[in-house]
Amino acid sequence: MSTDHKSETSHHEVVDENANANANATGDASSPPRSTWDALRDNPWVVLFCLYGNIGALMYGFDNLVLSLALSMTAFETTFGTWTAGAYVIPAYWQSLWNALSQVATMLGATAAGPLQDRFGRRAAFLVAACLSAAGIAVVYTAATPGAFLAGKIVNGLALGLALTTGQTYISEVTALELRGIALSGFTFCMNLGYLIAASVALPRMSMASDAAYKVLFASGWVWPGVILLFLPFMPESPYFLVMNGQHDQAGRMLRRLGHQASEAVILLDDIVRTHTEEQLRTQAARESSFRDCFRGTNWRRTRIILYCNALSQVIGSSFMTNGPYFLVQAGMSSAKTGMMTEIGIAFGIASSLVTGYLMTVCGRRRLILFGIGLSTGLFTVMGIAGCFPHSSPALWVVGIFLELSWWVYGPAIGPAMAIAGEVSAVRLRAKSLAVGFTFNYFFSTVWNVVMPYLYNSDEADLGGLIGWIFAGLGAISLGVLFVELPETKGRSFEELDEMLTAGVPTRAFPGSVGSPSSRIVGKYTVDPLGTLSGMIT
Known part of the structure; x- marks a missing residue:
């Protein structure tokens, strides 16, 4: 290796040592290696906030299985089915509409989550998702016709798309580097947990003839928007959102609410501001971003990976x-x-x-x-x-x-x-x-x-x-x-x-x-x- 290259490498090592001496458990600091358990110990509040952020996945898993289980309940078939050949049967086209349009609504909710979060913040998106979900479940609970039931599924589907997308955005922005992967992958655990909860609520009620069998199953879905609304006042806004909107002082306060010491929050804030500023310099992106930017230049590679x-x-x-x-x-x-x-x-x-x-x-x-x-x-x-x-x-x-x-x-x-x-x-x-x-x-x-x-x-x-x-x-x-x-x-x-x-x-x-x-x-x-x-x- 040449002398110049040795000098350059030595310079990087010195800078790394200085950076590591001042770094901490952030998603953007060049922090010294820590074990996952150390990161969990140092960031107890962030762990709770990430569990909150993954509630959208839990809601989605619960909602996905609830309809499949309800279709097997006699009372549900009696309410929404038609009398055919001596038995109540729910037409296949209604089953297809309930499944397909609910997924389409979730897709539209996910699309709307992007501009909603960028305009009003991550907390506002959670609030809208909780309100829509509560309203959708109310329609489903009171529905007496297949059309009314479909309307409720669509409204709740919009809420699921909002909650899922907002949750992953929020988690990626508040989690320490050592915990970020685990926190984001918690999506799969929470979705499977939703399946399990739905099965636990439904299976003991499968043989009940009363319409309370399926109504209680749907009513239990109110727990999730209730949890979102109950804990939302305690949820800090994402520091990244605040920095992108020029609210640096507020971002510093949110970092302290996330459990970071005051001195640590200063370094964290500096990392976030620097990352955002460098990105603007590279892309000349002082203007407001749009969906088209996701498919331009080097962002197209990122978008492909996400797809x-x-x-x-x-x-x-x-x-x-x-x-x-x-x-x-x-x-x-x-x-x-x-x-x-x-x-x-x-x-x-x-x-x-x-x-x-x-x-x-x-x-x-x-x-x-x-x-x-x-x-x-x-x-x-x-x-x-x-x-x-x-x-x-x-x-x-x-x-x-x-x-x-x-x-x-x-x-x-x-x-x-x-x-x-x-x-x-x-x-x-x-x-x-x-x-x-x-x-x-x-x-x-x-x-x-x-x-x-x-x-x-x-x-x-x-x-x-x-x-x-x-x-x-x-x-x-x-x-x-x-x-x-x-x-x-x-x-x-x-x-x-x-x-x-x-x-x-x-x-x-x-x-x-x-x-x-x-x-x-x-x-x-x-x-x-x-x-x-x-x-x-x-």
Whole structure:
């Protein structure tokens, strides 16, 4: 190595030491390495705020399963069904409308969350989501016709989109660097917890003939907007939002409310202001941001990554898994065995989310996602092979078992993906970028929710276990795309990620870099604060 290069490296080491001496547990400081447990101990309030932020995922999981369970209740069928061939039957088109339009409303709510957050703040978006959810549940609870029930599902769907998108934005902006990945991946745990709570409330009431059976099920959904409204007065506004709106003093106060010492808050605030200012210098973005900015220049790479991450829930067969009970009955499995398999699947999903939270601190994001998609591809391949023997009882059991084993994939594939989606966007575009991601997520979900019944219904394609080949193929394609496009963001501050993505650092060059707030050495690349590749280190 040349003398100049040695001198340059020595300079970076000195700057790093000075930066580390003053740094702390932030998402943007070049802080010295801390264990996850140390970060949890030092940031108890932030942990609670992140649990609050993930309530949107819990609401979504609860709402997703509630309708499926209500459809199996006799009183619900009597209220909303029509008398056909000696029994009450809910027309298929109403079931499709309830599912599809609820997903479309969630998509629209996610889209609206971006400008709403940027205009009025993260707390205001939570408030609107809680009010809409309470109103939507009220309509659902009092509905006596399928049309009124649909109206309530649409209103509540808008609230879910707002709460989900706002929660991920908020968590990414208030969490310490060491905790950010775990906090964002808590999305999957809370969603599975929502499934479990819905099942716990509904299963003891399945045999009740009174309309109280399903009304209590829907009324229990009021708990979630109630929790949002109850704790909202204690929630600090995001310091990033306040800095972007020129309220630096208020941002400093919010940092102290998040549990940081006064001296620590000053350094944190300086990091946030510097990151925002450097981004404006690079993009000349003093003007108000728009959704179009997400698809321009280097931001298009960030948006692609966010879209990939949001597509993965359908790549691993999320719509297939949530329709699993009906699919297994259609395939010939008894109701009792189907119920047992469903409960086991939800338990697998929760356990997978918890294990993933730990593994992310060891393995990072990228490797876990690739492992999860690879595992999903393997499981669905086995299911597809079993589906080639449709009239075999052992083959049916293989299909059912591997469908429920797929819940294990949810943690490693989706948890880290939600972490990366919350980390790679530009600071000024974070709310809008996540809105784009969640909008695509629920658009993709709507498509699959419409298509799935045609794939497994006995009067349509009746593919049975052969559906596994479809998801195995999607998984194989996704593995190739993710290997090329998906960067490792573990341990990266927002400032570092912003500079690296703006500079166009290749995906494979992300790991193993060191640097300082004034200049980064990224693999073979030196990235200056304005995000340009200024030289090569040999």
